[in-house]
Amino acid sequence: MKKMTDHFSVSECTKEILAISDTMELLSGKWKIQIIGNLLYLGTMRFMELKRSLGAIGAKKLSNDLHELEINQLVTRTVKNTKPITVEYEATPYAQTLKPLINEISNWGKMHRKTITQNQKA
Amino acid sequence: MKKMTDHFSVSECTKEILAISDTMELLSGKWKIQIIGNLLYLGTMRFMELKRSLGAIGAKKLSNDLHELEINQLVTRTVKNTKPITVEYEATPYAQTLKPLINEISNWGKMHRKTITQNQKA
DNA sequence: ATAGTTAGTTTCCTTTAAGAAACAGATAGT
């Protein structure tokens, strides 16, 4: 871990920018982290279950985002031989590596909300 | 810390969604995390220094994003009595609380890039 | 036949994000 007083070299800085861009490209947007979080913490879900769980997402958006997450190997899609057809979405083992990140995002959001509401009272 | 087998209640789930949305609303976009990261790890910078450090950002975008970050108390803006006028931007103590999050984003990005390039070789 | 469920796709539309270029107002150097 770097100390506060440490500085980055130019090549280190370039790598940092690249790494942050990579991550944000995969996860930014209104729904992707929510989708991964739901699958990670609530378990395998079908399309309509996931849709209801997320609340206000549209079918098109969910379909598109799931497809992108599948391409990036964060989610698997399994068609079940049921009638009517059901499809199960599951977070991959690789998606588990996002847990610390999602936890940080969630924790900071909770802290920030407390901070904001406290400042408004004062 | 929750175990893998733990589930969230409905109210917990709503809070998670809210917390994640809050954070992402502040940080999503192409440049905001890069701006905060630069100020956190490279120290106080002037407008043009920051612009050059970020590389491809436009003046309008940098100006807009800095203003939003200022409103959210993550950055301070100080006009210096020099000629020509210079303005210093600095990460606030509150912005320091984002360090663990930014580190996670950066670390995951580095790991992901390694994973992807390894898979391409195989 | 009618209506409902599942899992989407297609089409159309609006909003947001972002970039490019020109300009402004102050100062300073030659």
Next chain:
DNA sequence: ACTATCTGTTTCTTAAAGGAAACTAACTAT
């Protein structure tokens, strides 16, 4: 006078994200 720097703003344009509603297609229940 001309050019340059610094810190932006303004205007115009394009690209991407996202939402709403209708529709397909298969199956089930009444």
